[in-house]
Amino acid sequence: MGKKDKTNKLNIAVIYDYACTCEGSRENLTAYQDISKQIELINSVLSDMDYSVFPISIGSDVVCFLQTIRDGKVDLVFNLCESVFGESTKEMNIPAMLDLLNLPYTGSGALTLGLTLDKGMAKRILVSNKIKTPECRIFYKEIGKSDDSIIDGLKFPLIIKPLLEHGSLGISQKSVVTSGKQLVAQVNALISKHKQPAIVEEFIAGREIYVPIIGNKNEEVVLAMSEIDFTQMPKDNFQILSYIGKWETESAEYQETVPVCPIDLPRETYNEIKDIALKVFRLMDCRDYARIDIRLTEDNIPYVIDVNPNPCLDEDAGLAISAKVSGIEYPELINRIVHSAMGRANGNGYYKTKILT
Amino acid sequence: MKIGLVFNQKPKKISHENIDMYAEWDGPETINAVANALKNGLNGTGRREVVLIEADNKMFNKLVKEKPDIVFNMAEGFYGASRESQVPAILDMLNIPYTGSDPVTLGICLDKQRTKEILSFHNISTPKFLTVSSGKELENISLPAVVKPVWEGSSKGIINNSLVRTKKELREQVERVVNDYNQPALVEEFLEGREFTVAVLGNEDNARILPIVEIKLDELPPGSNKMYSYEAKWVWDTSDKPLNIFECPARLNPKLKIKIEDLCKKAFNVLRCRDWCRIDVRLDKNGEPHIIELNPLPGVLPNPEDNSCFPKAARSAGISYDEMINSVLNSAIKRLGEN
Numbered sequence: 001m002g003k004k005d006k007t008n009k010l011n012i013a014v015i016y017d018y019a020c021t022c023e024g025s026r027e028n029l030t031a032y033q034d035i036s037k038q039i040e041l042i043n044s045v046l047s048d049m050d051y052s053v054f055p056i057s058i059g060s061d062v063v064c065f066l067q068t069i070r071d072g073k074v075d076l077v078f079n080l081c082e083s084v085f086g087e088s089t090k091e092m093n094i095p096a097m098l099d100l101l102n103l104p105y106t107g108s109g110a111l112t113l114g115l116t117l118d119k120g121m122a123k124r125i126l127v128s129n130k131i132k133t134p135e136c137r138i139f140y141k142e143i144g145k146s147d148d149s150i151i152d153g154l155k156f157p158l159i160i161k162p163l164l165e166h167g168s169l170g171i172s173q174k175s176v177v178t179s180g181k182q183l184v185a186q187v188n189a190l191i192s193k194h195k196q197p198a199i200v201e202e203f204i205a206g207r208e209i210y211v212p213i214i215g216n217k218n219e220e221v222v223l224a225m226s227e228i229d230f231t232q233m234p235k236d237n238f239q240i241l242s243y244i245g246k247w248e249t250e251s252a253e254y255q256e257t258v259p260v261c262p263i264d265l266p267r268e269t270y271n272e273i274k275d276i277a278l279k280v281f282r283l284m285d286c287r288d289y290a291r292i293d294i295r296l297t298e299d300n301i302p303y304v305i306d307v308n309p310n311p312c313l314d315e316d317a318g319l320a321i322s323a324k325v326s327g328i329e330y331p332e333l334i335n336r337i338v339h340s341a342m343g344r345a346n347g348n349g350y351y352k353t354k355i356l357t
Numbered sequence: 358m359k360i361g362l363v364f365n366q367k368p369k370k371i372s373h374e375n376i377d378m379y380a381e382w383d384g385p386e387t388i389n390a391v392a393n394a395l396k397n398g399l400n401g402t403g404r405r406e407v408v409l410i411e412a413d414n415k416m417f418n419k420l421v422k423e424k425p426d427i428v429f430n431m432a433e434g435f436y437g438a439s440r441e442s443q444v445p446a447i448l449d450m451l452n453i454p455y456t457g458s459d460p461v462t463l464g465i466c467l468d469k470q471r472t473k474e475i476l477s478f479h480n481i482s483t484p485k486f487l488t489v490s491s492g493k494e495l496e497n498i499s500l501p502a503v504v505k506p507v508w509e510g511s512s513k514g515i516i517n518n519s520l521v522r523t524k525k526e527l528r529e530q531v532e533r534v535v536n537d538y539n540q541p542a543l544v545e546e547f548l549e550g551r552e553f554t555v556a557v558l559g560n561e562d563n564a565r566i567l568p569i570v571e572i573k574l575d576e577l578p579p580g581s582n583k584m585y586s587y588e589a590k591w592v593w594d595t596s597d598k599p600l601n602i603f604e605c606p607a608r609l610n611p612k613l614k615i616k617i618e619d620l621c622k623k624a625f626n627v628l629r630c631r632d633w634c635r636i637d638v639r640l641d642k643n644g645e646p647h648i649i650e651l652n653p654l655p656g657v658l659p660n661p662e663d664n665s666c667f668p669k670a671a672r673s674a675g676i677s678y679d680e681m682i683n684s685v686l687n688s689a690i691k692r693l694g695e696n
Contacts, residue, residue: 062417062447115471124474127478
């Protein structure tokens with residue numbers, strides 16, 4: 001498998017997490033189903049483009065996985081691991097291991113994945129660089145008492161999210177609270193269910209805009225922005241994209257929170273959002289592809305609410321749709337990611353990792 | 358208990374130009390000293406088995422084969438910006454507990470920009486800074502400044518000329534860092550005051566600050582810049598004319614001592630350091646302390662003549678080398694028991 005053949009084809013190992021299939025208990029089973037479809041698709045797209053492709057899954061045996069990558073004479077790893085053993089907190093471990101093997105790979109590096117997965121850390125970096133993001137507090141333990149001091153100056157309504165997840169995991173209508181009592185109940189429920197800290201953020205009731213960016217630092221292309229159309233939602237609902245609304249296609253919430261692309265924005269606001277998104281992409285050392293999530297206040301002031309390096313590459317996911325609207329068909333999108341990663345590996349103007357041995 | 362000691366060992370032959378390159382890796386003497394300390398344990402810890410595991414690309418197999426109960430991590434890693442994160446990342450994957458900080462903290466602390474952003478967010482004093490990727494982005498920088506590689510630990514990449522006073526010197530040093538180290542340059546406000554390094558042992562509220570070490574910049578040769586540079590470490594400090602540059606405990610008035618200790622504890626906690634860390638501090642012209650950087654994988658050369666600061670601080674507190682190493686291990690064991 002994967003021996004460097006005489007035609008000098010580029011050997012690409014497509015790696016992904018197989019583990020989420022085993023336990024039905026986790027909410028992100030849906031995310032797995034996405035991945036298996038995605039793997040097939042990306043394999044066929046890359047094969048059509050005359051790359052030599054082989055998929056490798058991380059099963060329970062990490063050593064075997066690494067052995068396979070090492071013995072495969074891999075020129076590039078296409079990293080589709082959004083989790084390891086179904087745990088998203090281990091997403092960053094894959095680039096760290098690939099760095100140790102000195103193998104080039106697509107997407108962002110370990111620290112970028114680790115820092116953006118922890119919404120608290122990501123926000124600290126944004127704030128230090130004077131980029132607007134909603135005020136927040138982090139709760140590491142369940143809250144025993146309930147008085148105003150627990151929110152320490154934050155203004156209701158507040159939104160409560162798991163500190164260490166992407167993809168709307170742990171988000172429902174209950175996540176937005178308007179009183180201290182609701183806040184305590186929701187924070188405690190979240191900590192006990194997700195076994196991780198809760199981040200409480202001021203909720204911005206406004207448009208939620210996604211800005212996909214592809215390429216390497218200083219050569220980025222900002223793709224068509226998208227947003228969620230909340231107009232079909234019941235009037236007394238909070239305008240948020242819940243876990244069910246994002247993934248469960250049969251649900252009412254899914255039908256009521258439809259992504260739209262392209263979107264209409266005043267020129268000035270569009271430019272402002274674009275500049276902020278690019279600044280965040282560079283600041284966080286994002287590579288090859290990423291999505292910056294922004295909420296607009298009623299006065300059109302953009303706040304960064306999330307940074308997603310390595311977003312979902314499914315054919316009908318946001319990034320691919322935005323690419324298409326921007327005139328980049330799916331195979332070309334995948335090819336651009338490969339080229340962007342290879343450009344870095346070949347040191348074309350990028351910081352090439354120094355080899356010490 | 359079976360303890361895995363994971364390390365990177367310096368190659369046997371290193372040319373003089375490469376001293377700096379391998380500065381963070383350990384020599385056999387250090388690795389053996391740590392292994393012995395772990396093997397002997399402290400009174401009443403019982404028999405322990407220690408296996409040595411080099412952090413190379415065969416490490417995975419060795420870890421799986423040996424199945425240590427815990428790893429004492431002193432590996433600095435090989436390639437790239439987050440190299441210190443690699444070994445903990447792999448240990449996390451294999452579900453093997455280890456001493457010291459997690460991959461995110463190690464990654465942040467090796468990236469001086471990220472470290473300073475997190476510190477600034479928490480209003481912890483750190484010199485003003487900017488990162489630049491070329492000699493062309495140098496407008497609006499106030500001088501004098503210190504130019505350093507952004508992704509290196511300790512004083513790696515810092516030479517006597519890293520302190521720049523003119524635009525020309527600034528450009529030269531930025532270009533040197535970008536070309537020689539293949540990474541952006543951190544341009545940092547130069548603080549003219551005293552310099553210290555502070556060893557922290559333990560966790561959160563139980564974190565203990567060991568006696569503070571001062572780097573006595575006045576001991577540097579006349580005419581040199583007041584910085585602990587490559588030259589100070591490797592050129593001017595010779596066995597026949599040793600530089601008497603360290604003093605521990607540092608002479609400090611009680612108020613300043615407490616201020617430095619509190620600052621270090623805060624920095625240790627906001628960066629979520631675990632078990633141990635060595636923190637570099639410098640005073641500004643008003644005598645206020647600032648955090649320069651954190652080393653969550655501090656060097657631990659066993660020979661007192663090598664002037665390794667963490668062991669020096671421990672000795673000054675009456676903690677032997679073996680006690681110090683075991684104290685790191687015990688902090689980890691206690692922490693893991695609590696979670």
